[in-house]
Amino acid sequence: MTTSPHDNIERQVRIRLAGFTGDVPLCHEGAYSYVARLPTELAASVEAPSFQDQRIRVFRSRISQEATDDILRTLVAQYRANPVAYHHPNITLSVPGPLHEGISGPMRPTTALLSPWFTSEDILAYVQNGSVYSKIKLAVQLAKAVEHLHNHNVVHGNIYPGNVFVTDQGKATLADACIFTLARLLYPDLTGSLVESSMYQAPEFLWPGTDAFVPPTTAMDVYALASTIFAILTESPPFQNVPSIRTVEQAVAKIYKVGHLCLPRPASGFCDELWACLQSCWSKIPGDRPSIGEIVTALEYIELYC
Structure with a gap:
């Protein structure tokens, strides 16, 4: 199953940011990443001093500039209303920043989402051929990041x-808390x-039973966290090795019907305690899922003794 959003590079976009002007690849979703430096005044304006003098990743979606600006303005307001929620050793803050871009013709001013640059594309790229212990350690850190958000009423x-x-x-x-x-x-x-x-999401996230917007819940976060931990341990997305499922659409249809409980237990890397933890997080009934605090406790035990 091909799922990477960075596959199928089609064209380039020309950008100017913090003194740089040049071409960068544009992926099939109409977004791109580029390593640059965040202007000091922008870092200060959003209380993100960790950005200063560091390389950053630029993400620009294909939705309209008006929509992008609305989303990013709301995001900044949310950051400022509850700043402590987003400050944690295992949470990365993404901030909006100005740049100029153009696929053809003159470059125009626009806004992009900026975050610190990391060597690995994402955690699945990082954990390839890693030890089970190193993966569990990363899972504990990820769970603690989610716990911090939930403790400050952020999903x-x-x-x-x-x-x-x-x-x-x-x-x-x-990264990217609340943006989606x-x-x-x-x-x-x-x-x-x-x-x-x-x-990676819970069945009720994919279809809450109404066309109206239903905000995500902590129980949905717990479900998705378990799916992500499963992917970290197996080094691939859920359903990657299920022969009957070849597309995201087929995977989502399966999740909506039976959830992730249908996933077979991998032959290695999952002790009884870890598998039981993930299974409880994948309960079809949101209220039956453990709290994030219970998950952190379970994962810390697994890290030490399994």
Whole structure:
């Protein structure tokens, strides 16, 4: 199953940011990443001093500039209303920043989402051929990031490996909290299609029983966290090795019908305690899923004794 959003490079976009002007690859979703430096004044304006004098990753979606600006303005307001929620050793803050871009013709001013740059593309790229212990350690760090958000009344809303990176110090970091949720809330018509992260989500997230927007819950985060941990341990997305499932659409249909409980237990890497933890997180009944605090406790035990 091919799922990477960085496959199928089609064209380039020309950008100017922080003194750089040049061409960068544009992927099939109409987004791109580029390593640059965040202007000091921008870092200061959003209380993100960790960005200063560091390389950054630029993400620009294909939705309209008006929609992008609305989403990013709302995001910044949310950061400022509850700043402590987003400050944690295992959470990466993404901020909006100005740049100029153009696929053809003159470059025009626009806004992009900026975050610190990490060597590995995402956590799945990082863990390839890694030890079980190193993966469990990263899972514990990821769970603690989610716990911090939940303790401050923030639901991430789109946990999956594409939003989890590993720093140059080898620590897991969770990115893009609330961004997908805001996009769905403000512009549901632009975010209604299935995306790579869909195969990690709870059944009620994929279809809540109504066309109206239903905010994600902590129980949905717990479910997606378990799916992400499963992917970290197996080094591949859920359903990757299920012969009857070859597309995201087929995976989502399976999740909606039976959830991730249908996934077979891998032959190695999953002790009884870890498998039981993931199974409880995948309960079809949201209220039966453990709290994030219970998950952290279970994973810390597994890290020490399994």
